[in-house]
Amino acid sequence: MSRFLASPRMWPIGYLVVSPYSPFHVERQMPDRNWRDAFEDLIALESGGQMISTESRKKEAEVAARLHYEHIHRKVSMINEQLHWDAKYMSLLRRERAFAARHKEAETILWIDNEAGPKQKAKTEEAILAGEHMIEMLTKEETKGWPASKHKLRGEWMASLIWSGALPGWRAQLYQSSHGDQLEIKKTKSHAKEGVDPDDFWMFNELEMKELFEDGVPLEHTGTETWSTYNGQYPEYEWIQKFDPYDRSINWVEARVPSVRPSIAKQMIEAERTKFANGSISTKVNISNIWTDQRIENKEIVDDTSKVLEEVREAKDSIMNRNHSIMVAKQEEYSQEFEQQLKEGEEWEATLR
Numbered sequence: 001m002s003r004f005l006a007s008p009r010m011w012p013i014g015y016l017v018v019s020p021y022s023p024f025h026v027e028r029q030m031p032d033r034n035w036r037d038a039f040e041d042l043i044a045l046e047s048g049g050q051m052i053s054t055e056s057r058k059k060e061a062e063v064a065a066r067l068h069y070e071h072i073h074r075k076v077s078m079i080n081e082q083l084h085w086d087a088k089y090m091s092l093l094r095r096e097r098a099f100a101a102r103h104k105e106a107e108t109i110l111w112i113d114n115e116a117g118p119k120q121k122a123k124t125e126e127a128i129l130a131g132e133h134m135i136e137m138l139t140k141e142e143t144k145g146w147p148a149s150k151h152k153l154r155g156e157w158m159a160s161l162i163w164s165g166a167l168p169g170w171r172a173q174l175y176q177s178s179h180g181d182q183l184e185i186k187k188t189k190s191h192a193k194e195g196v197d198p199d200d201f202w203m204f205n206e207l208e209m210k211e212l213f214e215d216g217v218p219l220e221h222t223g224t225e226t227w228s229t230y231n232g233q234y235p236e237y238e239w240i241q242k243f244d245p246y247d248r249s250i251n252w253v254e255a256r257v258p259s260v261r262p263s264i265a266k267q268m269i270e271a272e273r274t275k276f277a278n279g280s281i282s283t284k285v286n287i288s289n290i291w292t293d294q295r296i297e298n299k300e301i302v303d304d305t306s307k308v309l310e311e312v313r314e315a316k317d318s319i320m321n322r323n324h325s326i327m328v329a330k331q332e333e334y335s336q337e338f339e340q341q342l343k344e345g346e347e348w349e350a351t352l353r
Contacts, residue, residue: 037057040164064152068143069138085335096338175267184201233292261325283302283303
């Protein structure tokens with residue numbers, strides 16, 4: 001993998017991943033300089049384009065800061081919803097324990113005291129810490145002066161080299177996988193004079209980038225996703241762990257994914273750069289959103305990287321909202337089943353009095 005990415009035909013994408021001089025490495029050693037923007041200007045000039053204008057960078061930075069603020073607020077809201085469900089689940093566990101104590105069910109009491117209760121408490125504490133961290137990020141003064149590139153995850157920034165016009169002849173695809181945000185960056189047919197080698201692409205996810213540059217995990221050692229929306233569809237079924245309240249066992253079962261409203265399953269981005277007789281350059285970005293209901297939504301954006309960033313974040317938000325809706329539906333279904341079983345037990349108990 002590393003040898004392939006280091007080959008000249010994968011420049012500059014491979015360089016960003018495997019070179020010790022990649023902005024992703026250098027920015028961790030010398031964080032006081034904006035290495036990403038400098039690299040973007042370099043490859044823009046190398047490919048016959050122009051450096052990104054100060055006005056364009058300023059506008060995109062303002063939009064990126066706003067989107068960052070809105071995203072954190074939405075995540076905090078989701079965490080609050082999760083905490084509400086956690087409290088409801090803990091209440092059900094307490095009812096279950098009280099029922100078990102009345103009937104001297106030692107196994108159930110041990111399971112709640114040693115497994116279910118502590119596990120749920122740890123999950124709740126983790127959610128609280130995550131929420132506190134996000135709120136802290138909103139109050140940090142240092143983030144207010146960040147360039148747009150610093151607000152982007154590594155994969156997203158690599159894709160933004162395409163929509164800024166700095167990397168002509170490549171296209172990006174964003175989709176979802178079992179490992180989170182997945183990306184494919186691939187050459188277009190116009191990139192090579194004699195056609196394009198079908199192997200000239202790289203598929204990766206943000207988790208792999210984090211493990212590589214922050215934890216030092218080699219690419220060859222990263223895991224493989226079990227599913228993705230590369231073909232524009234989510235899996236209808238998934239394997240989940242489910243607790244059986246009757247025998248106190250946890251089993252893997254195949255369950256249908258809850259039905260939720262349509263969302264974006266995949267986004268494709270490609271840019272066309274045009275050079276005019278007066279020397280000016282224009283970049284038109286073509287965006288295709290593939291929805292879970294099979295709709296295809298096409299958009300064109302000319303010379304406005306901030307608008308493209310908004311479209312990319314809108315697609316990511318659509319995916320995030322879908323995942324959250326499914327999680328909420330699963331939790332509600334589980335709590336209803338749990339409550340119904342408790343109710344049946346308590347009704348049976350009442351007949352014994």
